[in-house]
Amino acid sequence: MRSIKFLPALVIIVLLFSACGGSAEKTKKDKPAQNMMTVLFTPGRIYYSVKCVEDTAFSYALYLPENYSQNRVYPVMFFFDSHKRGKLPVEKYSALADKYGYILAGSNNSTNGQSQNEMDKSIDIMINDVKHRFRTDDSRVYTSGFSGGARVASSVALFDGGVAGVIGCAAGFPQIESQPKSNFAFLGIVGNEDFNYLEMKDIDNLLDTWETYNYLLIYDGKHDWPSARVLNQGFMFMEFDAMRHGLMPVDNGSIYEFKQINDSMRNAVRQRSDWYNLYEADRKATVFLQGLDDLEEYKDEVSQLVKKPQFIVQQDKVAQLDQKESALQQQYVQAMPKQSKSWWKKEINVLTRASKNANTEGERLMSTRLLNYLSLISFFSSENALKQKQAGAADKFLMIYEMVDSDNPEVYYLKATYFMMLKKNDAALGQLQKAADKGFNEPDRMRSVMTFKAISNSKEFLKIVNEVEENMEEDD
Numbered sequence: 128m129r130s131i132k133f134l135p136a137l138v139i140i141v142l143l144f145s146a147c148g149g150s151a152e153k154t155k156k157d158k159p160a161q162n163m164m165t166v167l168f169t170p171g172r173i174y175y176s177v178k179c180v181e182d183t184a185f186s187y188a189l190y191l192p193e194n195y196s197q198n199r200v201y202p203v204m205f206f207f208d209s210h211k212r213g214k215l216p217v218e219k220y221s222a223l224a225d226k227y228g229y230i231l232a233g234s235n236n237s238t239n240g241q242s243q244n245e246m247d248k249s250i251d252i253m254i255n256d257v258k259h260r261f262r263t264d265d266s267r268v269y270t271s272g273f274s275g276g277a278r279v280a281s282s283v284a285l286f287d288g289g290v291a292g293v294i295g296c297a298a299g300f301p302q303i304e305s306q307p308k309s310n311f312a313f314l315g316i317v318g319n320e321d322f323n324y325l326e327m328k329d330i331d332n333l334l335d336t337w338e339t340y341n342y343l344l345i346y347d348g349k350h351d352w353p354s355a356r357v358l359n360q361g362f363m364f365m366e367f368d369a370m371r372h373g374l375m376p377v378d379n380g381s382i383y384e385f386k387q388i389n390d391s392m393r394n395a396v397r398q399r400s401d402w403y404n405l406y407e408a409d410r411k412a413t414v415f416l417q418g419l420d421d422l423e424e425y426k427d428e429v430s431q432l433v434k435k436p437q438f439i440v441q442q443d444k445v446a447q448l449d450q451k452e453s454a455l456q457q458q459y460v461q462a463m464p465k466q467s468k469s470w471w472k473k474e475i476n477v478l479t480r481a482s483k484n485a486n487t488e489g490e491r492l493m494s495t496r497l498l499n500y501l502s503l504i505s506f507f508s509s510e511n512a513l514k515q516k517q518a519g520a521a522d523k524f525l526m527i528y529e530m531v532d533s534d535n536p537e538v539y540y541l542k543a544t545y546f547m548m549l550k551k552n553d554a555a556l557g558q559l560q561k562a563a564d565k566g567f568n569e570p571d572r573m574r575s576v577m578t579f580k581a582i583s584n585s586k587e588f589l590k591i592v593n594e595v596e597e598n599m600e601e602d603d
Contacts, residue, residue, distance in 0.1 A: 168261075170195035173221060175214050176235060179256040187253050188213035188233040190221045191261070195230070202267035202369075203257060204294075205283075206233035207276035208352075213237070216271070220355055227362050229269075232257045237276055250283060266374055267291050269365055273352045274298045274323070284311045292368055294361040297323050297350050299330035306337050312368040313341040314361050318348030319492050322500035325453055340368055342414045350499060360388070364415060371418045382420055386412070402438035403445060444489060452493050456500055463508050468523050475501070475530045502532035509541050513548065521545050536567035547578045555579070556587045563591050568598040 168174060171193040179185040195201065204224075206216040213233030224231045236249045257263060271294035272280035281300045284290035285307045292312035299315060313334055317327040324345075331343035342364065346357045363385050369375045389412050396404040409425040409432070416422060432438045462470070478501075481494035505528040512521035525545055529538045543558035559573070570592050573579060582588045 171225070173214070173218055177232075177256075179252045180259075181252050181256065182248075184236075185249055185252045185256075186213075186235040187257070188217040188231075188235060189257075190217050190224050190231040192224045192228050192230065194225070194228055195262075197262055200262045200264040201228055201230050202269065202365075203230040203232065203261070203263045204269045204271055205254060205257070205280070206231065207237040207270070207272035207279040208233065209238065209272075209274045209276045211235055211238045216273070216352055219352060220358055223355055223359055223362050226359075227366060229362070230257070230261055230263060234276075237272075237279060246279065250279065250287075254283075264374075265289070267365075267369055269293070271361070272296065272298075274350065281313075284313075285309055291374075292365045294358070294365070295327075295330075296353055296358075297321055297327075299323075299326055310339070312365060313339060314364045315341070315343040316353050316357060316361060317343065317345055318350065318353070319345055320348065320495045320499060321350045322496055322503055323350065324496050325449060325456070328449065340414075340417070342411060344411075360385075367415055367417075367419055377419060382416065385415060386420075389415075400437065401441075402432055402435055403441040406432045406438060406442075444487075448489050448493050452497065455497055459497070459501060460504060463504055463524070463527075464520065468526055471523070471527050472530070475527065478531075498531045501527060502535065505531065506537065506541075509545075513541065513544050516548060518545070518548060521548075534565060536562040536565035538562075539565060540567055540572075544576075544578050547581070550581075552582050556582060556585070556591070559588070559591045563594040563598065566598055567595050568601075570595045570599060 168177075168189065168191055170191040172190075174189040176186045177189045179187075192201065204220075206213065208215055211234075213235040215233070217231045217233040220231060223229070232253065234249065234253055236253075241249075254268075258265075268290050269292045270280035270283050270290055272278070273296045275298060277293075277295035277298040278301050280293050281295055284293045285300065285303060286309075288309045290309070290311050292314070294314050294316065296316045297318070313330075315327045315330055317324055321327075327343055327345075331341065334341040344357070344360055346353060348354075348357075352358075363381060366375070366378065366381055367385075370377045389408055393405060393408045396402075396408060406429060409429045412425040413422050413429070462474075466474075475498070478494045478498050482491055482498055485491040485494055505524050509521055509524040509528055512524055522545065525538070525542050528535075528541070532538060539558045539562035543555040543562065546552075546555035546558060559567075559579075573588075573592055573595060574583070579588065
């Protein structure tokens, strides 16, 4: 049984996700299979809903690499998204599956707020289904997830074992009381504007104390699945670990590709005297290429950098900003119910200005992450206030939410819920229309919520539902 608790840094952020499985439905252009056990899957084609034989309520998106054959075994990457979007990572990274020869399977059931039993069941059913259907290499089973899905990916490795490596995108581990016995490689990936940036750095430091094969890859981005270009390095990381353990031959081509990418970065930061990121690039090479290549060049440069006064100053500034950001996060959590609307308007305006033109890039990124963090905690605060029918609190939290994340359709969906609570039906319809205009794509959520019962048969509501359905189809 997996024991999932969350890291103290995310007290408000409850992001439980689950995994899932499949039997056989092909892409939209394919006819559904009649016999789930005998269906033939075409390599190089994405299957959006493969239903699990054990329980067809569970399904997963699937991609077999173009070179797939029954005559050999393949590494497999299981993806866990936060919103049942199994197809998203499978589509996004299918070219990497071809490049490295991986089977990809993305859960269609993994989502926020699942119970422990639901999560356990969906994980087990999907993984077992893939292993029984396809030629998987049991020594090279990998998991990856985004946000809460990253915690699910980590929990499989921590509590179930049999996982060679984890790529955790935008979130780290469930809370654990002691170092687990299971041993697996871990690559963390986080955007430099992600509200979970500090959490990922904490996980990286923790894993260093465990002497785990790990690295934290920071890229230019927000809270989302990284691009294929970024995740390419995640596949490299796992490939190098397999080479080091003798699970595959050493591939000098992949090593050369990594060095080209990393040395290009080293040269760029060196030219602008960015000694801190030069140090990080050197450290990255020593981790990725451990046991596979001559590392003296990188180690020598690191030993010189740590003595360099300019590097020490830059390193201290990074540490100071991290401490400041952590303190402000805690302050904002405490201030959310206590401070007035006017206080929040002033604070948000200061952060917004700093996110656009702060004195340094580090301060700009910190301010941007704090705005994104406020989006997260104001969402949870708004949702909770609406559930408790606390109109005054909901009004304030929704004001904060809209100020920091005005392009998010969820803002206007929740504002519609707020106006329904006040029996202001026309205002609620106006907010639902804004949500649809911003890309809201959950028509079932609109129909199933009793909140909108009073307007559910109106022409305006039905028109908005149709627009939301169109949004969903466009996303599909």
